[in-house]
Amino acid sequence: MNDNCAALRARPRDRIAGAARDLFHKHGIRGIGVDAIAEAAGTNKMTLYRHFGSKDDLIIQCLRDAALEAESWWAEFEADHPGDPSAQLHAWVLGCAECVDDRGCDLANAAVELADSDHPARRVIEEIKTDQRNRLVKLCSAAGIAEADLLADTLWLLVEGARVSRQSVGAEGPSVRFVRMCEAIIASFGGGPAATPSRNSKSDLREQVA
Amino acid sequence: MNDNCAALRARPRDRIAGAARDLFHKHGIRGIGVDAIAEAAGTNKMTLYRHFGSKDDLIIQCLRDAALEAESWWAEFEADHPGDPSAQLHAWVLGCAECVDDRGCDLANAAVELADSDHPARRVIEEIKTDQRNRLVKLCSAAGIAEADLLADTLWLLVEGARVSRQSVGAEGPSVRFVRMCEAIIASFGGGPAATPSRNSKSDLREQVA
Numbered sequence: 351m352n353d354n355c356a357a358l359r360a361r362p363r364d365r366i367a368g369a370a371r372d373l374f375h376k377h378g379i380r381g382i383g384v385d386a387i388a389e390a391a392g393t394n395k396m397t398l399y400r401h402f403g404s405k406d407d408l409i410i411q412c413l414r415d416a417a418l419e420a421e422s423w424w425a426e427f428e429a430d431h432p433g434d435p436s437a438q439l440h441a442w443v444l445g446c447a448e449c450v451d452d453r454g455c456d457l458a459n460a461a462v463e464l465a466d467s468d469h470p471a472r473r474v475i476e477e478i479k480t481d482q483r484n485r486l487v488k489l490c491s492a493a494g495i496a497e498a499d500l501l502a503d504t505l506w507l508l509v510e511g512a513r514v515s516r517q518s519v520g521a522e523g524p525s526v527r528f529v530r531m532c533e534a535i536i537a538s539f540g541g542g543p544a545a546t547p548s549r550n551s552k553s554d555l556r557e558q559v560a
Numbered sequence: 561m562n563d564n565c566a567a568l569r570a571r572p573r574d575r576i577a578g579a580a581r582d583l584f585h586k587h588g589i590r591g592i593g594v595d596a597i598a599e600a601a602g603t604n605k606m607t608l609y610r611h612f613g614s615k616d617d618l619i620i621q622c623l624r625d626a627a628l629e630a631e632s633w634w635a636e637f638e639a640d641h642p643g644d645p646s647a648q649l650h651a652w653v654l655g656c657a658e659c660v661d662d663r664g665c666d667l668a669n670a671a672v673e674l675a676d677s678d679h680p681a682r683r684v685i686e687e688i689k690t691d692q693r694n695r696l697v698k699l700c701s702a703a704g705i706a707e708a709d710l711l712a713d714t715l716w717l718l719v720e721g722a723r724v725s726r727q728s729v730g731a732e733g734p735s736v737r738f739v740r741m742c743e744a745i746i747a748s749f750g751g752g753p754a755a756t757p758s759r760n761s762k763s764d765l766r767e768q769v770a
Binding site for chain 2: 458
C-alpha cells in the first residue's frame with residue numbers, strides 16, 4: 351500500500367487537517383484556499399465545512415496539531431536523557447537546529463500572516479508559544495542555571511530568529527551558527543558543555559557543536 | 561495644512577508607494593489588494609499600474625524603501641557617535657529595540673508571506689538583509705571584537721527573534737529582555753559596556769540597559 355492509499359484510509363477530518371497543515375506550511379495560510387485543501391485531502395468543500403465551520407477553525411486545528419507534535423518532540427528528548435536536565439537542554443538546542451528550515455515555525459509564520467491582533471488564532475498562538483517558553487525556563491532551572499529566565503528567553507529569541515532568518519537569507523546566513531551560539535551562551539550562563547551527540551542527524555547545524 | 565493635504569501634494573508614485581508600505585505593514589502583503597492601495601493613495605488602479613507594472617513591482621519598491629530607511633537609521637547613530645564604533649554598536653542595539661513592535665520587520669514578514677522561493681522579492685530581501693548583516697559584522701570588528709562574525713550573527717538572530725516573538729506573544733514575552741540580552745552578550749565577547757544613553761526614547765526596552 352502506498353502512502354496515498356494510507357492517507358485516503360484516514361478519517362476525512364484527519365485527512366483535511368493533515369492536508370491543510372502541509373499546504374499552509376508550504377504556501378502560507380493566505381496562499382491556500384479551502385478548495386485546494388479539500389482537493390488535496392481527496393474530499394470536497396462541503397465535507398470540509400461539515401468538519402470545520404470555517405477556514406479559521408481549520409487554521410486553529412493546524413496550530414493545535416503543531417503543538418501536539420512539539421509535545422512529542424519534548425517527550426522524545428526527555429526520554430533520551432532521563433533525569434539529566436543539562437543533557438535535555440543540549441538536546442533541545444540540537445532539536446531546534448533541525449527545525450531551522452526553509453519555512454520556519456508554523457506558529458510564528460501564522461502570527462505574521464494573521465496581522466489582525468483580534469484574529470481568533472492569535473490567542474492560540476500566544477498560548478502555545480507561552481507554554482513552550484515556560485517549559486524551557488523550567489528546563490534551564492532544572493539544569494542548575496541561576497538566571498534561568500534570561501537564558502531561556504535568550505535561547506528562545508535565537509531559535510525564533512534562526513527560523514525567520516533562514517527564510518529571509520537562506521541556509522548560509524546567520525542561522526548556520528545557531529548551535530554554536532546557543533552552546534556558547536549556555537556556557538556563559540554556567541551550564542555544562544554538551545556531551546558527544548548520541549543521536550544521528552543530517553543537519554549541517556549539528557556540526558557547529560564540535 | 562494637515563497631513564492629508566501634504567500627502568495628496570506628493571507625486572502619485574510616491575503616494576502609492578507610501579500607502580502600500582503603510583498598508584502592507586499593517587495588514588500584510590497578502591492581506592491588501594491594489595484597489596485598497598490606490599484608494600488610500602487618493603488615486604486609481606490604472607494610475608497605480610502605470611507607475612508599477614504589477615503588485616510584485618510595488619512590493620519590491622516598498623522593500624527598497626525600507627532599506628533606504630535603514631540606511632538613514634545607520635547614518636543617524638553613526639553621526640551621534642563619530643569615530644566610536646563601540647558606542648555605535650550599543651546605539652545599534654537600542655535602535656533595534658525601538659523596532660521591536662507589534663508588526664516586526666517588513667522584510668522578514670515579506671519572506672514569510674511570499675513562501676515561493678522563486679518570488680522576485682525574495683532575492684531583494686536576501687540582498688538587503690545580507691548587506692545589513694555584513695555592515696553589523698564590520699561594526700563589531702571596528703569595535704574591537706575578535707569574533708566579530710559570531711557576535712554579529714548572534715545579535716542579528718536576537719533582533720530577528722525579538723521582532724517575530726513580539727508578534728506571537730506580545731510585548732510582555734521574551735522580547736522585553738532584548739537589550740539586556742544583547743548587552744550581556746556583547747560583554748561576553750569582550751565588548752565594553754554601554755555608556756549612559758544619550759538619546760531620549762519612549763521604548764520600555766531601553767530600561768533594560770540599566
